[in-house]
Amino acid sequence: MRNGRSSEASTTVSDALNRDTRSIPALDAGMPAREFAFTQEDFTRVRTLIYAHAGISLSPIKKEMVYSRLVRRLRALGHGSFGTYLAYLESNSGEIEGFVNALTTNLTAFFREPHHFEMLARQMETTPVRPFRIWCAAASTGEEAYSLAMTACEVFDTLAPPVTVLASDIDTHVLRTASEGIYPLERVERMDKQRLKRFFLRGSGRRAGFVRVRPELQALLQFERINLLDNRWPMHTVFDAIFCRNVMIYFDKETQLRLLRHFKPHLSPGGLFYAGHSESFLHAAELFRSRGRTVYEHAR
Numbered sequence: 001m002r003n004g005r006s007s008e009a010s011t012t013v014s015d016a017l018n019r020d021t022r023s024i025p026a027l028d029a030g031m032p033a034r035e036f037a038f039t040q041e042d043f044t045r046v047r048t049l050i051y052a053h054a055g056i057s058l059s060p061i062k063k064e065m066v067y068s069r070l071v072r073r074l075r076a077l078g079h080g081s082f083g084t085y086l087a088y089l090e091s092n093s094g095e096i097e098g099f100v101n102a103l104t105t106n107l108t109a110f111f112r113e114p115h116h117f118e119m120l121a122r123q124m125e126t127t128p129v130r131p132f133r134i135w136c137a138a139a140s141t142g143e144e145a146y147s148l149a150m151t152a153c154e155v156f157d158t159l160a161p162p163v164t165v166l167a168s169d170i171d172t173h174v175l176r177t178a179s180e181g182i183y184p185l186e187r188v189e190r191m192d193k194q195r196l197k198r199f200f201l202r203g204s205g206r207r208a209g210f211v212r213v214r215p216e217l218q219a220l221l222q223f224e225r226i227n228l229l230d231n232r233w234p235m236h237t238v239f240d241a242i243f244c245r246n247v248m249i250y251f252d253k254e255t256q257l258r259l260l261r262h263f264k265p266h267l268s269p270g271g272l273f274y275a276g277h278s279e280s281f282l283h284a285a286e287l288f289r290s291r292g293r294t295v296y297e298h299a300r
């Protein structure tokens with residue numbers, strides 16, 4: 001897990017950007033002296049750029065968080081101010097990746113929101129299609145995607161179940177961690193011991209203190225960088241289950257609705273869409289209807 005920070009609330013960006021954030025000057029009061037000046041204008045530019053490139057609607061109260069995440073890019077690239085960094089970013093599309101990677105929040109865990117994995121197990125048992133296709137659309141460092149693969153192995157009682165998992169994220173840094181499948185021991189310490197034994201290898205020597213997911217599990221997964229905001233996604237696949245959890249909260253309602261329209265043709269007729277614990281799609285009732293705790297199916 002990188003950026004183990006709590007999620008920020010999503011405000012609609014048009015609301016947020018139209019709001020004069022200079023009306024909250026107390027924001028900087030009492031803050032320690034910064035290495036680089038970070039003006040309100042710099043912050044507004046960052047918010048506009050991250051909204052344009054990732055759909056992330058940054059709350060106006062996140063100025064400190066943004067500073068601490070971006071300052072590393074300035075140092076790494078040798079910029080003396082946010083002004084020069086942002087000018088560089090605006091004229092070099094190559095830096096967009098580093099900028100987006102720095103600003104995403106990647107909090108995740110194995111078997112997070114466990115009721116979804118129980119529901120998925122029932123879905124796999126009762127859906128006859130093989131292979132059963134799953135898309136993990138905001139996979140972060142991979143814990144969610146490997147939890148999907150482990151659930152599949154348990155349902156079919158084999159390390160080679162007829163299941164495929166597409167694990168995607170916009171952040172290339174977390175995707176690298178996901179594809180390596182190596183985690184510090186504490187990430188799995190609360191996992192059922194049977195699971196741990198069956199699906200992980202314990203590191204030794206310079207890998208002591210780490211576990212690695214079994215290669216059979218990795219073989220079920222395909223990793224790809226996909227920006228959910230893009231008008232075209234690189235695949236035409238229809239999935240039986242889409243896990244898109246704890247990412248929609250970063251998007252405003254308008255973006256969420258656009259995304260849900262985009263997701264719809266990628267979900268099979270009897271398929272299920274699994275959302276995060278605080279994500280509700282009541283505003284998209286013509287597209288999806290509830291099938292239980294933050295699980296959705298086609299409305300028609």
Ligand SMILES: C[S@@+](CC[C@H](N)C(=O)[O-])C[C@H]1O[C@@H](n2cnc3c(N)ncnc32)[C@H](O)[C@@H]1O
Nearest residue numbers: 054104107108138140170171227228245246247
């Ligand atoms: C809080 S993590 C959620 C991880 C996992 N789904 C879970 O629930 O544990 C949110 C993830 O969404 C990704 N993300 C943010 N904006 C995205 C976008 N436009 N397209 C794809 N992924 C995005 C971030 O990089 C981050 O890894």
